[in-house]
Amino acid sequence: MQTENLGDYIRQLREQAEMPLRKLAALLDIDQSTLSKLERGERPVSRQMLPIIAKTFKVDEKELVIKFMSKQVAYQLADEKYAKDILIAAEEEIKYLTKKNSKK
Numbered sequence: 001m002q003t004e005n006l007g008d009y010i011r012q013l014r015e016q017a018e019m020p021l022r023k024l025a026a027l028l029d030i031d032q033s034t035l036s037k038l039e040r041g042e043r044p045v046s047r048q049m050l051p052i053i054a055k056t057f058k059v060d061e062k063e064l065v066i067k068f069m070s071k072q073v074a075y076q077l078a079d080e081k082y083a084k085d086i087l088i089a090a091e092e093e094i095k096y097l098t099k100k101n102s103k104k
Contacts, residue, residue: 006067011039013057028052 014024015076025035029051037043048069054061 003039006045006064006071007039007041009067010045010053013053013059014039017057019056024056027056 014021021032021035025032028035029039034043038045045068046063047065047068049104050064053059053063073087077086087104
């Protein structure tokens with residue numbers, strides 16, 4: 001599922017639940033054509049949609065967030081020569097920020 005488009009995954013969830021496009025679109029407060037484009041990968045999925053999708057289809061929100069964020073990071077770093085080093089540095093920065101924020 002890692003290489004799968006998030007839109008494809010959402011469509012699979014919707015179809016497995018036998019939910020019409022219009023119903024999920026209403027839950028997400030978007031129109032049907034926008035949802036159709038999201039499912040085809042022609043428009044990006046919004047981070048704010050993930051909790052609604054997770055709750056609607058009873059799937060792990062963490063899994064959706066990881067899929068969403070990993071794609072964001074991968075697209076940003078795809079052409080970077082030092083992508084692995086950037087990821088390592090980012091992990092250290094996250095540790096630092098998490099530690100700093102927990103002290104507040």
